[in-house]
Amino acid sequence: MITAGVDIGSTTSKAVLLNADTILAQVVIPSGTVPQDTARLVFDQCCESAGISKSHVEAVATTGYGRRLAQFGDMVITEIKACGLGAVFTGSPDGSIGTIIDVGGQDTKVITLNENGSIDDFAMNDKCAAGTGRFLEMLAVKLEMDYNAFVESALSSNTMIHMNSTCAVFAESEVISLLARNVDKCDIAAAAHYAIAERIGSMVRRVGCKDVVCFAGGGARNRALVSAIEEVLDRSVYIPEFPQTMVALGAALAARDRLVKGDQS
Amino acid sequence: MDNQFNDIYRVTADSVTNPGNLKKQRFIEEQQKQLQSAIAHRPSGIAYFENMMYSGQPATGSPRVGYFCNMIPQELIAAFGAQAVRIDCGNSAAATVGEEVLSGDICPLAKASFGKFLVSESPAASCDVLIMPTSCDAKRKMGEVLNDIKPTFMFNLPPEQNHERFMSQTVDQMIRLSEFLHKHLGVRLSRRRLRDVIRQYQRRTLMIRSIQDERIREPRSLSIRDFFLIIQSSLFSMVDLDEWISHAEAVLEEMKLFSADRKNLRPRIVLTGAPMIWPNYKVLNLLEECGADVVADTLCSGAQSCVDPVVIDETGKKALIRALTNKYVYASICPCFISQTTRMNRIIDLVDQSRANGVVNHSLRLCQLFDIENYRIERTLKNKQVPFINIRTDYSLEDTEQLRVRIEAFLETLW
Numbered sequence: 047m048i049t050a051g052v053d054i055g056s057t058t059s060k061a062v063l064l065n066a067d068t069i070l071a072q073v074v075i076p077s078g079t080v081p082q083d084t085a086r087l088v089f090d091q092c093c094e095s096a097g098i099s100k101s102h103v104e105a106v107a108t109t110g111y112g113r114r115l116a117q118f119g120d121m122v123i124t125e126i127k128a129c130g131l132g133a134v135f136t137g138s139p140d141g142s143i144g145t146i147i148d149v150g151g152q153d154t155k156v157i158t159l160n161e162n163g164s165i166d167d168f169a170m171n172d173k174c175a176a177g178t179g180r181f182l183e184m185l186a187v188k189l190e191m192d193y194n195a196f197v198e199s200a201l202s203s204n205t206m207i208h209m210n211s212t213c214a215v216f217a218e219s220e221v222i223s224l225l226a227r228n229v230d231k232c233d234i235a236a237a238a239h240y241a242i243a244e245r246i247g248s249m250v251r252r253v254g255c256k257d258v259v260c261f262a263g264g265g266a267r268n269r270a271l272v273s274a275i276e277e278v279l280d281r282s283v284y285i286p287e288f289p290q291t292m293v294a295l296g297a298a299l300a301a302r303d304r305l306v307k308g309d310q311s
Numbered sequence: 312m313d314n315q316f317n318d319i320y321r322v323t324a325d326s327v328t329n330p331g332n333l334k335k336q337r338f339i340e341e342q343q344k345q346l347q348s349a350i351a352h353r354p355s356g357i358a359y360f361e362n363m364m365y366s367g368q369p370a371t372g373s374p375r376v377g378y379f380c381n382m383i384p385q386e387l388i389a390a391f392g393a394q395a396v397r398i399d400c401g402n403s404a405a406a407t408v409g410e411e412v413l414s415g416d417i418c419p420l421a422k423a424s425f426g427k428f429l430v431s432e433s434p435a436a437s438c439d440v441l442i443m444p445t446s447c448d449a450k451r452k453m454g455e456v457l458n459d460i461k462p463t464f465m466f467n468l469p470p471e472q473n474h475e476r477f478m479s480q481t482v483d484q485m486i487r488l489s490e491f492l493h494k495h496l497g498v499r500l501s502r503r504r505l506r507d508v509i510r511q512y513q514r515r516t517l518m519i520r521s522i523q524d525e526r527i528r529e530p531r532s533l534s535i536r537d538f539f540l541i542i543q544s545s546l547f548s549m550v551d552l553d554e555w556i557s558h559a560e561a562v563l564e565e566m567k568l569f570s571a572d573r574k575n576l577r578p579r580i581v582l583t584g585a586p587m588i589w590p591n592y593k594v595l596n597l598l599e600e601c602g603a604d605v606v607a608d609t610l611c612s613g614a615q616s617c618v619d620p621v622v623i624d625e626t627g628k629k630a631l632i633r634a635l636t637n638k639y640v641y642a643s644i645c646p647c648f649i650s651q652t653t654r655m656n657r658i659i660d661l662v663d664q665s666r667a668n669g670v671v672n673h674s675l676r677l678c679q680l681f682d683i684e685n686y687r688i689e690r691t692l693k694n695k696q697v698p699f700i701n702i703r704t705d706y707s708l709e710d711t712e713q714l715r716v717r718i719e720a721f722l723e724t725l726w
Contacts, residue, residue: 111712126720153713165724170717172710 047305048098049105051128051297052085052119054112057151057179058264059084060291061092063103064298071096072291081112085119107301109293111152123300125293126157126168132296133260134163138284144256147246147275147283148293149265151179156249158256167253176212177245179265184214185238188221189231196235200270203236212241236270243274250279262289315465316458324460325412327429335404340365343590350534350599352569354562357537363544363555364589374496375549377438379424380446381611382643383466384635385546386512386621387485388442390505391492397546398435399612400424401588403706405433413456418677419706420586421449428460434548436460440495442488444468446647447680464491472641472648478633481640485632502628509621509631511552515545518559519617523607525566527665530579530604532569533562536595539613543589546616578725579606581661583654583688584673584702585681586612591706594673594714601719607665609644609657610673646680654684655691662697668725669698671718676705698725 048070053060059077063070073092078084085108093100108119109128125148133143146157154177157168171177186196207229211217217238224234250259259281265271266289276282286292344361347353376388377398388395400406400423409426427435441458444466445451454465467484469477489500519542526533541562545555580603587595587610598605609615621638624630644654662670670692674681685701692699700721704710 111716124716124720124723126716127723153716165720168717168720170713172713 047302048103049107049298049301049305050089050092050103051294051299051301052089052106052108052110052116053125053128053291053294053297054081054085054108054110054116055150055152055264056111058290059088059110059112060294061088062291062294062298063092063096063098064295064302066302069295070098072288072294074290077112081115082117085112085116089118105301105305107297107304109297121301121304123297126155126170127165128293128296128300129155129262130157130159130163130165130296131299132292132294133157133262133286134159135295135299136260136286136292138258138260138286140258140284143258143260143284145250145254145259147250147259147261147266148263149179149242149246149261149271150263151183154178154246154249154263154265156246156253158254169249169253171245171249176214177242177249179263179268181212181214181217181242182238182268182271185217185221185235188218189225189234191231191235197268197270199232200235200239201273203230203232205230205233206240207233207237209234209237209241212245217241236274239268239270239274240278243271243278246275247278255279255281259283261285262292264290266290316455316463322456322459325429326431327408327412329408329430332404332408333430333432335407336402339402339404340590343592343596346592346596347534347536347540350537352531352534353537354533354565356558356561356565357540359558360537360541360544363548363550364540366548371549374439375434375437376440376442376492376496377435377461378442379450380444380645381616382444382446382468382639382645383442383488384485384621384639386505386508386635387489387500387632388492389508389512390500391496391498392504393439393492393496393498394549396434396438396549398424398427398438398441399547399586399588400427400435401586401591401612401706402427403591403708405430406706413453416677417449418447418675420588420675420678421447421453423706425453425456428457440464440492442466442491446645447678462491462495464488468640468647470649472643472650472653478636478641481636482629482633485636489632500628502626502631505628505631506623506626509623509634513620514556515552515559516617516620518556518563519614520620522559522563522566523614523618525563527606529566529569529571529575530577530606531571531575532566534599535582535605535608536592536599539587539592539595540589542613542616546612547589575604577602577604578668578722579604579666581606581658581665581667581670582608582610582613582673583658583670584610584685585675585678586610587673588612593706593708593711594671594702594704594718597711597715597718598671601715601722603718603722605671606667607661609654609661611643611645615644615657646684651684651687655688658688658692659695662692667697669700669721671721672699672701674701674703676703 385395405426406423409422
């Protein structure tokens with residue numbers, strides 16, 4: 047039984063092809079302006095990379111902010127549920143996952159799972175970009191660095207400074223005044239990561255920090271953010287092998303489960 | 312009666328000419344009307360309520376008394392031969408006007424309600440006098456600001472409920488309110504007239520109760536948005552109450568005849584928290600669009616506003632006023648009182664009565680009272696294994712999609 051999960055995010059879109067319990071392929075592409083086209087594109091590429099004809103895919107589930115915008119797919123679930131399903135399937139070497147931090151381009155979510163793997167509670171950032179991946183991207187641009195160099199320079203900083211603003215717009219002016227005071231760029235980069243990590247940390251404390259803490263989403267690929275979050279939470283976090291496609295995987299699992307349930311009834 | 316405000320520092324009110332804003336207010340109402348026209352099953356007579364909400368009854372010549380909150384008895388106003396109209400406002404464009412003049416950092420309800428006074432065409436601006444309870448800091452301070460525009464009576468609420476010491480204080484406030492109305496409207500309060508009006512309003516209460524019971528039985532027979540429209544058209548606009556009752560009765564009869572083809576698998580939700588006032592039905596739209604049935608609510612702008620009847624034991628003037636006080640102040644679940652027990656009991660009762668699967672709390676940004684109450688409500692309900700989510704938002708529509716994810720994900724956990 048082959049199913050697909052398509053996660054249409056604000057920055058990137060992801061697709062995962064699943065055959066029962068085996069991941070056949072996973073693809074990440076930048077999101078275009080038309081969710082429907084993006085969904086089709088990422089799905090096609092995923093089928094191609096697995097070498098599977100599209101007609102062999104029995105069901106497609108869409109999720110992510112474009113889940114309803116795309117007239118595509120057979121079922122829709124929220125990224126919160128999909129993230130939970132993906133995390134339960136992925137698991138961790140240290141036991142089952144209790145808390146998931148998912149840092150995306152447009153929003154940040156913290157989800158707690160109960161013993162049987164269903165969602166216990168969740169929190170999301172408010173309506174603006176404060177505390178999300180986009181915030182870091184914008185500051186990298188302001189510092190005239192590419193994103194990877196921005197992350198590396200944050201890791202190399204050894205002077206602690208504070209950034210007061212996590213508002214993407216106000217932070218820009220704060221960066222300008224820090225630059226004007228000749229503060230080292232790598233210290234500013236580190237401060238930006240800490241500002242975000244502290245915000246995420248308070249979301250984690252609000253919904254509860256349960257063993258094992260898993261960090262997923264595009265943000266988990268940022269090593270400076272991972273180490274800042276570990277410091278804020280005072281514990282290590284588990285990063286899955288493919289953090290970016292965990293939500294798409296969850297959607298594919300949901301489609302699979304719905305098919306199995308449908309066959310039984 | 313003695314004056315509550317001193318006239319020596321009277322400030323001339325700013326009047327705003329902002330035709331673009333008026334247009335936007337209309338547009339927002341129109342948009343909500345459109346969204347509601349897509350509801351699968353609507354009563355055949357809904358147009359009456361829509362028209363009332365939209366434009367209200369043409370002016371009758373009787374004086375108009377504007378009041379805020381659910382704690383001012385309309386019966387008392389009507390007994391003076393005046394038209395009672397609740398002027399809390401739910402329009403986000405009106406909030407923008409209020410924000411420009413007063414301040415950005417007060418709750419949207421206060422900003423929007425104030426904004427309405429700055430625009431001469433609004434029904435708020437056509438009121439002869441105003442009544443404002445001290446149910447929050449914004450309202451406590453807005454009274455004097457509004458008094459510069461219209462004579463305003465501040466109704467001083469007690470901090471505690473169900474306490475004999477505060478009862479006499481509140482009855483005194485009611486009597487002082489009667490004196491205020493007598494002074495400004497030039498009419499004497501008659502015991503018989505008050506008794507008759509209370510009986511008329513009891514019929515409305517009964518009607519809303521019956522519709523509510525019918526919705527608990529079969530929520531698909533009437534959308535929560537149409538229910539709110541029906542209730543609010545009798546509060547926020549000028550209606551002939553007898554006419555309204557007969558139209559509502561027709562809705563109830565239709566509801567009783569409703570039969571569904573299929574079983575209902577939609578989760579049943581109890582809604583609690585800050586008021587939602589037409590056209591701010593954002594969260595109601597989302598809940599229904601995401602597949603939930605709001606089977607009951609504790610909103611002071613929803614069924615809660617009319618759920619308790621006024622109980623008359625004796626028919627003396629003071630006894631009648633005492634009966635009004637009991638209903639409007641002592642049965643109120645407003646978070647402005649120091650204990651939230653009345654509200655907690657009401658939520659828990661409703662969850663049981665309506666066999667709800669979960670509770671949604673609406674907390675209006677910048678309203679500290681509802682926001683702080685959320686803490687104990689969340690913990691109490693979770694201890695009782697009742698799924699709960701708090702939705703913190705304001706009047707603006709910009710967070711609609713983010714809220715949709717939250718609400719959808721919450722509903723997914725209920726299945």
